[in-house]
């Protein structure tokens with residue numbers, strides 16, 4: 200009889216899950232996922248259970264990778280309004296199983312994984328799609344995803360200027376103080392995105408926070424916040440004049456409010472809308 204599962208807490212995940220290994224692993228996982236059956240990854244569209252009474256959601260995200268021989272499920276909860284400052288809006292746990300017999304091998308903190316894997320996927324897309332030169336980075340939002348994206352993007356790229364906007368200026372200033380490097384806190388989203396080459400929208404907004412006519416043609420946008428069909432970050436103008444890239448066609452057409460509520464088009468700037476990609480732990 201195998202022993203109890205290992206427990207890997209947030210501090211361990213934070214220590215050992217670095218972008219230098221995470222990004223190449225995710226690049227392989229994304230390629231394998233995109234190859235369909237040949238890629239050997241089974242990752243059905245996640246199940247989301249609304250907890251309407253509390254404006255929350257429970258997400259269950261199973262996956263099996265034949266190439267890694269890894270069987271896992273992430274369980275995530277996320278709430279539109281925080282009940283207390285010390286409980287994050289998003290909490291997650293990853294369960295890792297022995298694929299040959301189903302034994303639970305590890306219980307792993309999923310919050311740090313979620314923060315880092317989402318930023319890593321945005322960085323992978325940005326590496327491929329950003330304009331050249333790309334000198335100005337703008338982040339809309341100041342929460343956990345904004346922070347992880349800041350860390351990943353300032354490690355992976357060298358921007359001359361980084362700007363942050365948040366609906367609560369104080370939170371944007373807190374993030375700017377918490378990170379290394381110069382950050383300009385902007386008073387409006389429009390000020391932050393004007394002439395930006397790479398834009399990250401990482402808010403939990405249900406209405407657009409980024410308008411097409413603010414965006415420089417050719418800019419690259421990583422839009423990750425609107426992961427419910429009735430949430431939005433990007434306005435119709437932007438959605439109808441962009442080249443749209445998604446990591447998961449089926450999931451994005453079901454979950455992304457920016458896609459569900461607006462439809463898609465094609466023009467200059469590239470937008471990555473990504474829904475969950477589970478990382479396969481080695």
Ligand SMILES: NC(=O)C1=CN([C@@H]2O[C@H](COP(=O)(O)OP(=O)(O)OC[C@H]3O[C@@H](n4cnc5c(N)ncnc54)[C@H](O)[C@@H]3O)[C@@H](O)[C@H]2O)C=CC1
Nearest residue numbers: 288340341342343344366401402403404423424473474475
């Ligand atoms: N695409 C993906 O794979 C993932 C997407 N997400 C989504 O990304 C978003 C950000 O996640 P976290 O940073 O973890 O959340 P968080 O709670 O740490 O931060 C949320 C940010 O959004 C801002 N915000 C909330 N309501 C807003 C509104 N109405 N207008 C403008 N700003 C608003 C908050 O001020 C805060 O800066 C969420 O919508 C989350 O569901 C999170 C994880 C993965």
Ligand SMILES: O=C([O-])C1=[NH+]CCC1
Nearest residue numbers: 275277313426475476
């Ligand atoms: O992938 C994920 O864990 C989530 N996507 C949106 C909320 C949480």
